[in-house]
Amino acid sequence: MTTNTVISANDLSLTFETNDGPVHALKGVSLNIEKGDFVSFIGPSGCGKTTFLRCMADLEHPTGGTITVNGVSPQEARRARAYGYVFQAAGLYPWRSIGGNIRLPLEIMGYSKAEQDRRIKDVLALVDLAGFEQKFPWQLSGGMQQRASIARALAFDADLLLMDEPFGALDEIVRDHLNEQLLQLWDSTHKTICFVTHSIPEAVYLSTKIVVMSPRPGRITDVIESPLPHERPLDIRDTPEFIEISHRVRDGLRAGHGDDV
Amino acid sequence: MRNIVPVLTVVAAIFAIWYAAAVALNAPWAYNKAERAGVSLTTSELISDTWSQQKPKLPAPHQVGAELWNTTGEMVAKGRGFSKRSLIYHSWVTFSATGLGFLLGTALGIALAIGIVYNRTMDMSVMPWVIASQTIPILAIAPMIIVVLNAVGISGLLPKAMISMYLSFFPVVVGMVKGLRSPGPMQLDQMRTWNATPTQTFWKLRLPSSMPYLFTSLKIGMAASLVGAIVGELPTGAVAGLGARLLAGSYYGQTIQIWSALIMAATLAACLVGLIGLVQRIVLKRMGMA
Incomplete structure (x- = not known):
């Protein structure tokens, strides 16, 4: 583990006790994520990718192993507001304008009014929503709402961005567009991003590192360091390298499924 | 149209x-x-x-209508709109008890709901008592409240308002517990990722989320308050208020007077509930929740 390690998980396990017996959401998961990485977690439902992300965010508590975020426990990292979390649904408050929604975490964290205004302007420009500050969520399309929720997660300058299938509910055209924007954003802000998805092209297109996971018990089956260049236009998806990585991800997913498919 | x-x-x-x-x-x-x-x-x-x-x-509708006119519009025309024979006066008496009881009941209801949502002990213990309180016939307990409060020197508006409160806090408790619990797991997780305090979560998430539930409860609570105020007027010896008119009417077989008091009570209830409905429309529209 180097000083640049943002997330370090070692033999992490999480078992839910249910009426049908224990469910191993995560078992023996070890992974290091370096500063500036764009890491995608991909796998079928029940593979523990969201659970792993929630462990990083201190929303779930591992039952075994260790995990550190920025070198401290997830709880300390959460208290230090070390990460921004983007959920699958935008989850904007209908009674607050777009600006008001982005102001919400800033109010909670006690930023001054002037600082709030400045940051709202900055992050709205960053997600290409400048001028929408006074609009209300219902006046925006689904893709724009999700961009606003990303802006909200960026507003308080956390270096780590945790995204749980943020574009899962959007159609493919919007999703392509947002993926492109997300890469630009990652490039300009130098943040570390953990991104949960179940779309292979999305994972390959976005990531510097692809973590393939499989269920029962939730575990990592493959970690792929992407050889793709930093600059990624959308048509990179037609190159042989891209297709090769996609194959490897698909193979990893198939292997993980074992004989029960 | x-x-x-x-x-x-x-x-x-x-x-x-x-x-x-x-x-x-x-x-x-x-x-x-x-x-x-x-x-x-x-x-x-x-x-x-x-x-x-x-x-x-x-009584036929036109008889009730004439009685209503004689005790409202005509008295106003004579400049005696607030005399003791005027239904406007009696409505005002009932309304003031209703209003005070409604405010007290709403405050009590919201306070209990907050307690139930935030305190595990209250969550486990208060609701059965709240429900039990509503199974007691209000007609049985109203005279007791009047007598007991009178014995400690409280009379006039407050005892009636207490009976109103007794009826109106219930829908507010039930509605607000549901409303304060309406934010989903995702919204609560989101607050957690920002390391928000329980107080911040309450003011910024739970309370605004509960508004649609609150207004629905307030409408029921207002109607219950009016019933409470009228019931509270029955055992006070028929001095003033719509309840007193009902009681006096039944003593002397004045069915026309009873019906006009009933219609007046219904009109009052419709106006008050309509007023809450109006506030509800404006507030929820502004909050983007309508």
């Missing part, structure tokens, strides 16, 4: 049934009078008699 035809049809039907029932119910007395006077009644005489008796079993 498309609604007006069906509404008028229903109103017309109610009036038709009402007039017919007045004839049927008041006919025995009309026949009785005619028999003692030794005359026989034609149909038109029968109808005109049943619709204009002094103390009918069921």
